[in-house]
Amino acid sequence: MCKTVKIFRHGETVWNKAGILQGWLDSPLTERGKQQAAVQNFLPEVVYSSDLGRAHATAKLMFPANEIHTDASLREINLGNWQGKTISNLLHDRNYQTYIQRPERFTATTQETLQQVTARMLDFIQSLIHRPENNIAIISHGVAISCLNNALQNKPLSTLWDGGLLTGGQSITFRYDKNEWQIVSSGTCSKDHSDQYVYNREI
Template sequence: MQKTTIYLVRHGETEWNKKGILQGWLDSPLTQEGVKHARMLNQALHIKNIESVYSSDLNRAIQTATILAPSKSIIKDARLREIYLGEWQGQKISNLNSLPDYITYCNEPHLFQGATQERFEEISRRMMECLQYIHQHTTGNVLVVSHGVAILCCLMYILKTPIEKLWEIANIQGTSVTTLECINGHFNVKTIGEINHLNGK
């Protein structure tokens, strides 16, 4: 039996998160609060006996992974990236709220067909491809640092949630932990978006 437990973590709060700017494949550094929360999670992860660390190749995820597991080498994988948002990247959300495509993105994800944005199904596909790769090459406890929408798309696939319910799955906060267990290629969701480390638990 091959068993892998994956602790899927969203990166800490960034400067653009704080300013309400969409990032996608663009980047901004962690805020002081984001660094603080990552350090708090570091303490909680000490008891997990993390054996391997994977991260999105975007800097905010790498910065978070480095804080969470400073003594481990980080394997970077572009398949763990956030959704690609095309011309929306780097723009304030308040400037996008009146755009028909953005309204569809937020309210009817199953109908979203943005001209330059990545489709939710594509994100699910690359995320699951990466997680299966990790399972095939690693046993034990693995830390994986990724992004909010990417984690939701992963959960959507595993839980067989319809795309129209994507935004209802969970609120994936910065440094939250979603725990996946994979046995012989079959994934189960154990916890979603835990933030016990922020509540002193």
């Protein structure tokens, strides 16, 4: 069995541009965000998206010929009472500082834990193993994608922010082959794993 899963971050939003935390709240795509969501060369058999508006809007722009299947498991981290606040105003918050500097020590108060985000993202991608499609596109969110990637590489939570997050429209490609998930440089399944690579993560 061999499956290719290409997972995209949604395009830039109004709140992204303004430095406002969204979490489970939402704001529309900017013009730049719409451009980042340009039609892709990747031709998926099925497209899954977070049910948040910015991800669903990105999915429709990227893959206009496909039906978009939404799933709440692909949502961004719920940031609780930080949602709707500017990042600059949260820098004095010790718990927020821990979240961005020492994620392994972060203790959620009104937020979702990073472990919870990781678990639901892993559950979703594992469920794809048993589905008939072999070429799959997913549109999700920056922190959620990083949690998934970190877990699939068996890295400690302390490395979660290493290299930053994907920017709008950027993607990671995963391949399920020989009973394991790997990051790959192409969607081609092969007898060896020589095409592994470290993806480009920009702040």
